Amino acid sequence: MKYFEDLYVGERFISEAYEMSEERIIAFAEHYDPQVFHLDHEQAKETFFEGLAASGWHTGSVTMRLMAQTLPIATGVIGGGVDLRWLSPTRPGDILHIEVEVIEVTESRSKPDRGTVQIHVETKNQHGETRQTIDTRLLVFKRPQ
Amino acid sequence: MKYFEDLYVGERFISEAYEMSEERIIAFAEHYDPQVFHLDHEQAKETFFEGLAASGWHTGSVTMRLMAQTLPIATGVIGGGVDLRWLSPTRPGDILHIEVEVIEVTESRSKPDRGTVQIHVETKNQHGETRQTIDTRLLVFKRPQ
Numbered sequence: 001m002k003y004f005e006d007l008y009v010g011e012r013f014i015s016e017a018y019e020m021s022e023e024r025i026i027a028f029a030e031h032y033d034p035q036v037f038h039l040d041h042e043q044a045k046e047t048f049f050e051g052l053a054a055s056g057w058h059t060g061s062v063t064m065r066l067m068a069q070t071l072p073i074a075t076g077v078i079g080g081g082v083d084l085r086w087l088s089p090t091r092p093g094d095i096l097h098i099e100v101e102v103i104e105v106t107e108s109r110s111k112p113d114r115g116t117v118q119i120h121v122e123t124k125n126q127h128g129e130t131r132q133t134i135d136t137r138l139l140v141f142k143r144p145q
Numbered sequence: 146m147k148y149f150e151d152l153y154v155g156e157r158f159i160s161e162a163y164e165m166s167e168e169r170i171i172a173f174a175e176h177y178d179p180q181v182f183h184l185d186h187e188q189a190k191e192t193f194f195e196g197l198a199a200s201g202w203h204t205g206s207v208t209m210r211l212m213a214q215t216l217p218i219a220t221g222v223i224g225g226g227v228d229l230r231w232l233s234p235t236r237p238g239d240i241l242h243i244e245v246e247v248i249e250v251t252e253s254r255s256k257p258d259r260g261t262v263q264i265h266v267e268t269k270n271q272h273g274e275t276r277q278t279i280d281t282r283l284l285v286f287k288r289p290q
Contacts, residue, residue, distance in 0.1 A: 032206040035213050035221050048223055048284070056224070057206040061177040064202045068180050076180045078193055079201070081230035139193070 001074035003143040004105075004115045011102040015066040017126070020054055022092035028058040041092075053089035059096070059132050060084060063123045066098045075141040082136040090132075094125040103135075114141045146219035148288040149250075149260045156247040160211040162271070165199055167237035173203040186237075198234035204241070204277050205229060208268045211243045220286040227281040235277075239270040248280075259286045 022041065029038035033055035037047040044052045060082075067077050090096065104118040121134040167186065174183035178200035182192040189197045205227075212222050235241070249263040266279040 028206075031210065033209045033213055037221060048220065048286075055206075055209065056226075057202070057209045061173075061200075061202045061206060064178045064200065065176065068178055075193065076182065079231075081201075081228070083226070083228050085226035086224070141193075 002072050003074055004107075004117070004140040005142055007073075007102055007105055007117050007140065009102055009105055013070050013072075013100040015070040015098045015100075017095045017097045018062050018066060020058075020062070020090050020092065020094040020096060022052065025052060025054045025058060025090075025092055028061070029055050032057055049089055052092055054091070054094075056084075056086045056090075056132070059086065059090045059123060060134075062096060063098055063121060063132060063134065066096070066123075067100070067121065070098065071100065071138075073138070073140055074143075078139045079136045080139070082134045085133045087130050087132065090125070094131065096123055096125055096131065098123050112142075114139060116140070146217050148219055149252075149262070149285040150287055152218075152247055152250055152262050152285065154247055154250055158215050158217075158245040160215040160243045160245075162240045162242045163207050163211060165203075165207070165235050165237065165239040165241060167197065170197060170199045170203060170235075170237055173206070174200050177202055194234055197237055199236070199239075201229075201231045201235075201277070204231065204235045204268060205279075207241060208243055208266060208277060208279065211241070211268075212245070212266065215243065216245065216283075218283070218285055219288075223284045224281045225284070227279045230278045232275050232277065235270070239276065241268055241270055241276065243268050257287075259284060261285070 037044045037049040041052045099122045107115040116137040117140045118137045123132040182189040182194040186197045244267045252260040261282040263282045268277040
C-alpha cells in the first residue's frame with residue numbers, strides 16, 4: 001500500500017471490469033434516480049436518451065467502487081469533492097473500467113503529515129468509449145514516522 | 146410540470162426528508178464504496194473520519210433521488226455533469242433534505258426547443274448543517290408547440 005511520498009505525477013492505475021447489466025441499472029434507478037429513461041427499456045425510447053441509460057450517479061458510484069479496489073492508498077480514497085462530467089450515457093451491457101492518472105502531488109503547507117494528490121479518472125466501456133470523467137484531489141497521508 | 150419558459154432565476158425548491166440510517170450507509174458502502182470508514186462503526190473511529198461516515202456517493206445519489214422527486218421538470222432532470230463538494234461527512238441519523246435555487250436560465254443558441262438551467266443544490270441535515278453542494282446545468286426543453 002502506498003503513502004503520499006510513494007505517488008508520482010504521471011503514475012497510472014487501471015481497474016478490473018464491472019458489468020452494467022439492465023438489472024443493475026434499473027435496481028439503482030428505482031432507489032436513487034427514479035426517472036423513466038433509467039427505469040423502463042421501452043418508455044426510454046421516447047426520451048432524450050433514446051433508450052435505457054444508467055443514472056449518472058450509478059456510473060459515478062461504480063467508479064468509486066473501482067477506485068476503492070484499484071488505488072492502493074494505505075489510508076483510503078478520501079476526497080472533498082469532484083468535478084464530474086458525463087460524456088455519454090452508460091448503456092445496458094457496458095462493461096466499465098477506470099483509468100486513473102496522477103496529475104499533481106502537493107504537500108500540505110500547514111500539516112506536515114499529509115498532502116493532496118490530484119487525479120484524472122476516465123470511466124470507459126469495453127469499446128473504449130469514455131462514459132465519464134472525474135477530476136478530484138485526494139487527501140493522502142504520509143508514511144507514519 | 147414545468148418547461149424551460151416556466152423556470153426563473155431565484156426560484157427555489159425544497160425537498161422532503163430522507164433518513165441516512167446506519168443500515169443504509171453500510172449497505173450502500175458494501176457495494177459502491179467498501180472502505181472501513183463507511184462500513185464499520187468501531188473501526189471507523191480510528192480513521193480520518195473519527196466515526197462512521199456515509200460515502201459521498203451515497204449522499205450524492207440520495208440528492209439525485211430528492212431532485213427527481215422535487216424538481217417538477219416535465220422532460221426530466223437531465224445534466225451533463227456536476228461540480229460537487231462534500232463540506233462535512235454525512236453521519237448515521239442525519240435526516241437529509243435538499244434546497245435548490247435557480248441561478249441562471251440560458252436559451253440554446255443552436256437548438257430552439259431547449260435551454261440550460263443552472264442550479265445550486267445544498268444537501269442539509271435536520272440541524273441545518275450543509276453536507277454537500279452541487280452546481281450543475283440542467284438540460285430543459287421548452288413546451289411542445
